[in-house]
Amino acid sequence: MDRRKFLTVSGISLGVGALYTMAPRLAGDAEGAELARQLGRQNGERPVPFTVFQLSDTHVGWDGALGTKAFERAVEVVNGLTPGPDLVLFTGDLTHDTEAPGEHAARMKRFQEIAGRLKAPKVYHVPGEHDAGLDGGELYRSVFGPTFYSFDHKGFHFIALDNVSRAKPEVGAEQRAWLARDLARFPGTAPIVVFTHRPLFDLRPDWEWFTSDGDDVMNLLAPYQNVTVLYGHIHREHHQMAGHAAHYAARSLCFAFPDPQNTADKKAIPFDKAEPFKNLGIRQVQASAAGKGATLSVSEVSLDARELSGTEGFNQLLKSPAL
Amino acid sequence: MRSLATSGMGAALLALATGFGLAGSGVGAAEEPRVIAVSAKRFEFSPKEITLKVGETVKLQLTTEDVTHGLFLKPLGIDEEIVPGKTTEVIVTPKAAGRYTTICDHFCGAGHGGMKMTIVVE
Numbered sequence: 001m002d003r004r005k006f007l008t009v010s011g012i013s014l015g016v017g018a019l020y021t022m023a024p025r026l027a028g029d030a031e032g033a034e035l036a037r038q039l040g041r042q043n044g045e046r047p048v049p050f051t052v053f054q055l056s057d058t059h060v061g062w063d064g065a066l067g068t069k070a071f072e073r074a075v076e077v078v079n080g081l082t083p084g085p086d087l088v089l090f091t092g093d094l095t096h097d098t099e100a101p102g103e104h105a106a107r108m109k110r111f112q113e114i115a116g117r118l119k120a121p122k123v124y125h126v127p128g129e130h131d132a133g134l135d136g137g138e139l140y141r142s143v144f145g146p147t148f149y150s151f152d153h154k155g156f157h158f159i160a161l162d163n164v165s166r167a168k169p170e171v172g173a174e175q176r177a178w179l180a181r182d183l184a185r186f187p188g189t190a191p192i193v194v195f196t197h198r199p200l201f202d203l204r205p206d207w208e209w210f211t212s213d214g215d216d217v218m219n220l221l222a223p224y225q226n227v228t229v230l231y232g233h234i235h236r237e238h239h240q241m242a243g244h245a246a247h248y249a250a251r252s253l254c255f256a257f258p259d260p261q262n263t264a265d266k267k268a269i270p271f272d273k274a275e276p277f278k279n280l281g282i283r284q285v286q287a288s289a290a291g292k293g294a295t296l297s298v299s300e301v302s303l304d305a306r307e308l309s310g311t312e313g314f315n316q317l318l319k320s321p322a323l
Numbered sequence: 324m325r326s327l328a329t330s331g332m333g334a335a336l337l338a339l340a341t342g343f344g345l346a347g348s349g350v351g352a353a354e355e356p357r358v359i360a361v362s363a364k365r366f367e368f369s370p371k372e373i374t375l376k377v378g379e380t381v382k383l384q385l386t387t388e389d390v391t392h393g394l395f396l397k398p399l400g401i402d403e404e405i406v407p408g409k410t411t412e413v414i415v416t417p418k419a420a421g422r423y424t425t426i427c428d429h430f431c432g433a434g435h436g437g438m439k440m441t442i443v444v445e
Contacts, residue, residue, distance in 0.1 A: 097433060133430030168393060168428050169428060205395070205397050212402070212428075
């Protein structure tokens, strides 16, 4: 078997988020099974198929026309999937910031009420600058826990990175040192998924779509051949190879920003009453007869329905000479 | 008639003047860069636009009227924190003409995303 095709990824973009399926080709393929066993021996956990759902930039408390309707509808859609995702990752700006006493905590509670309806077994979060930028993350940590951490799931190592709590777009030396220690436990073939809020590369610096020490972070990840980064912040879908990793941004659940490659000003795309979920990541929207909200007509868009070679998407090259 | 500048007497006088600190500007003394004061507050910079020249060295003196702000512009190598109670100085020598958008990159509240200053380099 061509090792390049070992990991296939089929993606379904429901618009309200992004669904990733990480699936080693194991079924009915003896060579694939052997590769999986070897990978399992190397990584300590054998990879088996599972799905992940990414939601981002819910901005609970932001005074928009939809309020939390898109977020609530996204939860309904996720709960209606069969099979459902193993994990849901929220990539920041869970809430919109406010300095009114007690209000930000109330918004975080409201976020938890809505997210709590998810039927997914595990839900993880990272903060956005609107959650943690003003107080160094103090309130966020009291509600959601650590702003950076890692965990393993079915052969994949997930790393949550915080590039917002220092108020500037940076991860910082202390967290990078933690990352280095965390990564040191894994071989270079370990599949790694980093999830964070801001892009870890210079997507559009004058729109603050960057992380100042993003290169340092990616250099720490350079020895690892299977790295994928999931992020939010930009309120639009985006896919870019930066270095050796594939970086995916998910759409927002409140409003969208324009294309950074052909737009001068960073102005939110106006709300459209006729298509209220337009640009919120829902790829196809049908206005309801009543004119309120929109029935979600979900178009399945494969992020990558075919086997890929090379290092795009999650179909990362396994280059271990031992295999 | 030979000028003082080229005569031996002129050179002697110049040396004397220099020794007494009487030499005029441009004669062996470094020029101070032009100073531009920039003030930040939630959520704007003042002035909103400044004009520089290619190759000209200027000194930006940055202050804040309220909380900590940032001033960031990668093409001109500007990446500064503007802290209350302190004047932050940054030396800039633009190498290319253009119209640049400088942003506040220290999250400062609801209007942070719109906090910008334009630097025009001619």
